Amino acid sequence: MSYIEVNNLKKNFIVKKKHEKGKILREKEIVNALKEVSFSVDKGELVGYIGPNGAGKSTTVKILSGILTPDGGEVTVGGIVPWKERKRHVKNIGVVFGQRSQLWWDVPIIDSYSLLRDIYRIPQGDYESRLKELTSALLLEELMRTPLRLLSLGQRMRAELCGSLLHRPQLLFLDEPTIGLDAVSKLALRDFLKWENDEYGTTIMLTTHDMEDIEALCSRVMVLGHGKKLFDGKLQDLLERYDTVRNVKIKYDQTATNLRLPEGVNCNQTEDGIELSYNPAELPTSKLLALLQEAGNISELTLQPQNTDHMIAAMYKELDL
Amino acid sequence: MPYFTVFKMRLRMELQYRGAMIGGIVCQMFFGLILVALYRALYAGKPQSIPIESVATYVWLQQAFFRMMLASDSELVDKIKSGDIAYDMCRPVDMYGFYYARIMAQKLMGSLMRAVPMLIVAFLLPKGWGISLPASFLELISAIPALLLGLLCVCALENITVAFTMKTLDPRGIQGLLNLLMMTLSGNLFPLTLFPESWQKVITFLPYAQLLDAPIRFYTGEYLPNEAFRIYGIQAFWVVILIALGVYMWNANKKRMVVQGG
Secondary structure, eight states: OOSEEEEEEEEEEEEEOOOOTTOSSOOEEEEEEEEEEEEEEOTTOEEEEEOSTTSSHHHHHHHHTTSSOOSEEEEEETTBOTTTSHHHHHTTEEEEETTOOOSOSSSBHHHHHHHHHHHTTOOHHHHHHHHHHHHHHTTOGGGTTSBGGGSOHHHHHHHHHHHHHTTOOSEEEEESTTTTOOHHHHHHHHHHHHHHHHHHOOEEEEEOSOHHHHHHHOSEEEEEETTEEEEEEEHHHHHHHHOOOEEEEEEESSOOSOOOOOTTOEEEEETTEEEEEEOTTTSOHHHHHHHHHHTSOEEEEEEEOOOHHHHHHHHHHHTTO | OHHHHHHHHHHHHHHHOHHHHHHHHHHHHHHHHHHHHHHHHHHHHSOOSSOHHHHHHHHHHHHHTHHHHSOOOHHHHHHHHHTTHHHHHTSSSOHHHHHHHHHHHHHHHHHHHHHHHHHHHHHHSOTTTSOOOOSOHHHHHHHHHHHHHHHHHHHHHHHHHHHHHHHHSOOHHHHHHHHHHHHHHTTSSSOGGGSOHHHHHHHTTSGGGGTTHHHHHHHHTSSOGGGHHHHHHHHHHHHHHHHHHHHHHHHHHHHTOOOOOO
8 A cells, every 4th residue: 555545535615606686695606626536655756746726736735634624535644544633644744835834923933943843742852953954954044043024935935844844754745835936945945855855755745836846856747637637647748748839940041942841830930030830749850850951051950848837738728727 | 742832932922022011001001090080980979889999909900911801812813814724733733722822821921911010000009099909818819719710711712712713714703792792791891890789690600700800809808718619610610611612613613624725
């Protein structure tokens, strides 16, 4: 049995509709946030969990972390049913909700950490060595005596992450951890997560909209949409499936004389040269390059792979998400 | 002990709000003076069976411990509204106990910080305006357990309000209603000792009278030390009932809990 087992997970929410004219009672609507989602995750895996807004990602994370009770299906994490044995379960997990805060607003962050030490009953020696390790990896040493309210967003996110990892959780949930961070903070955060995963074999489940996070960190990705799991596998496989448009920019010494391109290739003449877009599944790149070379002397050529965000957008569109 | 640590943290936080403390003291001093002046004016027309010194003492003690009664932890309410409470739910602690400790720290520290300077000033005021000494040393001693039981009671009440907030997501409605009950039935607005005898029999049994009215009555000698265990019994009864109700509400909430957004 895998570390995380999820079978036919279901969760409904009751949403009260807006007040309609002439009616005293509001109508209720049942939204199926999750309809029979199943997956399993092994120890030490780093899994990306993606999907458009409202797909049910956060709902899954909340159920796995014992906050929400599902309406159907089975979940075990390390053999424990999260919502049934909440206290026993949460000892082993760490959670970072990118848009929320767990540290105390008005007190220095070190005090929030001591509270966490007592909450998780971490032995003092262990706490000190772990804190030292985390603060140096997350560049927090200078900030320990600063109240949370004085920290910038990036500093705060690093502080939050440190707080979530003090008790050495075996499983870490990250819900949009890089939201609103600058490039340097993002890179530092990613490096750190990789290190934590390598060093301690911490299982990490990451939900994000930032495809670079996924590319940098996750070997495996799950796509959720309309409360269903739509894809589960390697990121590379997912991208190949939706890698349908590539762009080429080309410049000739003189005007190309007999550039004949097959149908399905879009050609756009600009002042800078020619811009082409084609589908590598229909026309292999090598063939296209041969055609281009026949047409004249090439002075400049750039091949651009499709942007990951565009591919994901194409996928969402195709799957009608 | 995580419950003790959260208690300590909240104490420290309360100490940071010295500006709020000074503002609170000035406000409560003002209210105390106005109320005493009002009762003195009423007494000038028609004296009551309770001496005016005792009424003034009652008013000052109520004002000094105002923070224990009517103050909610806005950060706690914000947590519920914003959903940051999700973090507290992923901790290996009992949620009710965790919040109970937090509320108690705020109420204890908040009221002590205000009560000490206010009572010193109130002792300096002329007789009949300020606070009088306790009826006897024994009365003062018997007031202290009553005050502690009152604190346990008020924290349980506050935790019920928090549980309600988790249902409605906005504390104002239920807080407004419960605060009104608190103001009138706890003796904050109008000393319970001035209510007609028959009313008092009912009111003194209600939970709100256990908070401050019971310890004040010991202080002023309304309750005699030999009645102490009967009064403590009533207080303890309410502590148990209110905590049980709060725990029940928290558990019910956990089942139907929805953390919105994000």
